[in-house]
Amino acid sequence: xxxxxxxxxxxxxxxxxxxxxxxxxxxxxxxxxxxxxxxxxxxxxxxxxxxxxxxxxxxxxxxxxxxxxxxxxxxxxxxxxxxxxxxxxxxxxxxxxxxxxxxxxxxxxxxxxxxxxxxxxxxxxxxxxxxxxxxxxxxxxxxxxxxxxxxxxxxxxxxxxxxxxxxxxxxxxxxxxxxxxxxxxxxxxxxxxxxxxxxxxxxxxxxxxxxxxxxxxxxxxxxxxxxxxxxxxxxxxxxxxxxxxxxxxxxxxxxxxxxxxxxxxxxxxxxxxxxxxxxxxxxxxxxxxxxxxxxxxxxxxxxxxxxxxxxxxxxxxxxxxxxxxxxxxxxxxxxxxxxxxxxxxxxxxxxx
Ligand SMILES: [Zn+2]
Numbered sequence: 013x014x015x016x017x018x019x020x021x022x023x024x025x026x027x028x029x030x031x032x033x034x035x036x037x038x039x040x041x042x043x044x045x046x047x048x049x050x051x052x053x054x055x056x057x058x059x060x061x062x063x064x065x066x067x068x069x070x071x072x073x074x075x076x077x078x079x080x081x082x083x084x085x086x087x088x089x090x091x092x093x094x095x096x097x098x099x100x101x102x103x104x105x106x107x108x109x110x111x112x113x114x115x116x117x118x119x120x121x122x123x124x125x126x127x128x129x130x131x132x133x134x135x136x137x138x139x140x141x142x143x144x145x146x147x148x149x150x151x152x153x154x155x156x157x158x159x160x161x162x163x164x165x166x167x168x169x170x171x172x173x174x175x176x177x178x179x180x181x182x183x184x185x186x187x188x189x190x191x192x193x194x195x196x197x198x199x200x201x202x203x204x205x206x207x208x209x210x211x212x213x214x215x216x217x218x219x220x221x222x223x224x225x226x227x228x229x230x231x232x233x234x235x236x237x238x239x240x241x242x243x244x245x246x247x248x249x250x251x252x253x254x255x256x257x258x259x260x261x262x263x264x265x266x267x268x269x270x271x272x273x274x275x276x277x278x279x280x281x282x283x284x285x286x287x288x289x290x291x292x293x294x295x296x297x298x299x300x301x302x303x304x305x306x307x308x309x310x311x312x313x314x315x316x317x318x319x320x321x322x323x324x325x326x327x328x329x330x331x332x333x334x335x336x337x338x339x340x341x342x343x344x345x346x347x348x349x350x351x352x353x354x355x356x357x358x359x360x361x362x363x364x
Contacts, residue, residue, distance in 0.1 A: 013099075032139060033116030039123050040332075058115050059089045061343065062102035072105050073098040087114070105346045107151050113140065119339060121148055126324055126335045128305060147351070153316035155347045156338070160319055165220040166249035169271070170291035171256045173235055174299065175212040177359060181310040209233055213311055215298075215318060216243040219291050220252075223328040227318040231313070231362050237261030241268075255286045297325050304346065312359050 015023070030038065070077050072091035078094035081320040088101045103109050108118065117138050122135040135145040210232045216239065217227035226247045231239040240261045248269040250256060255274045256262035266273035281287055298321045302309050309317050323338060 031116075031121050032120055034113070034125065035137070036116045036120040039120065040335075057087065058101075058108065061115055061144075071096060071098055072100050086112075106344060107155055107342055107347050114143055118148075118343065121145075122152070122339045122342065123335060125149070125152060125320070126331060126338065128301070128320075130306075146269075150313060150316055150354075152338075152342050153313075153320055153346065154353060155342045155345045156319045156323060157315065158345055158347070160226055160322065163224055163226050163247055164249045165218050165224055165226065165247055166252050167220050167222060168286070169218055169220045169248055169252045169254050170245060170288045171216070171218045171240075171254060171262060172288055172291045172295065173214050173216050173230070173240075173259075174295040175214055176299075176302065176311070176314060177233070178211055178213055179308055179311050180359060181308055181313075213362070214239065215314070215317075216240050217291060217294060218244050218247060219294050219326070220359065221290065223326055225294060225322045225326050227294075227322065228315050229361055232360065235261065241265055244269075250361065253286070255283075255288055257288065279351065287293050296328055297321065301325060310359075311335060315361055 020088070027035065027038065062216045071079055071091075074093060074096040076093050076095040079091045080094065082092040082099065084090060084092045085101070088103065089097055090101055092099050103111075108115075111118070117140065121134065121138050121140075124137055129137070130151065133143060134149075135142045138145070140148075212233060213229045214231050214233065214235045215227055216230040217225065218233060219225040226243065228243045230243045240259070244265060248271055249267075250270045252269070252271040253274060254262065254266045254269070254271045255276065256266075257276055258278045262275065263273060274283050276283045276286070276288060298318065301321055302314070302317055306317070323334060328332060329337075
């Protein structure tokens, strides 16, 4: 039996009056699979969260384990180091460092990211400023980039490249360091030159059947073997079966990685029963997210969107579980401040 429209209105009003922590708990409950709805909850505080995730705390300055609790500040447990006398909190060097928002807001924000909500809507739901929402998005994605570092693709590994038009989307007018190298394209513009040119960034990707993936901008235009290596090096397991198109560079790489190599000839779709359908699917979903869902993203941040896509669109697993992985990783991993990182973030981040 459905509730009446006035009952629904009450529900809506109750929700809008809930505080951030209650909203986060509610949304998490809503998104959880039915079976686990009763058990799930948001960690009550930073300290509870870190007590659960980080069993051993060490001094962030000297690495000593000789630390003792020393009162609270802003609701967070402080520690002192016996060896170097530094005072610190568990959030030092993490994304939460110097964040004035509490854990519930971050949890809510990560839920919005799992749902790929636009920034404006996210800012509204979390009760934060639009600029904060923007900074958080890339702080979180910068942290997730570290997660990709550890990925080792085994089994059948499909590798291929996809291209995106270089975009300088964003507010460059106020930048003192950035000069627009050409006239702005209208959104979703087309390249002036036909075929592959320096106007297109090449995103080199590798995926396996277990739905693990790596992907990053490797170069401008057509990639060389070295360009492909700049992304794939360290990410293909020994003994894997690399399935690629006819690009000659992959032969050398497969050798170097001690992987078998299935090379699909030009104008063919399969070779020896293998194809590169999964990596093609990966590309089409990525392009849909970037060009249609987000209406184009700045090349400066493209790598971050690839990482986002890797976890949210492509990785296997129930939504609730992926969300927990994202939250736990993002909140506990070490990261630089967004603004510091942005000062050195290149407009076109080619890997080599
Ligand atoms: Zn110390």
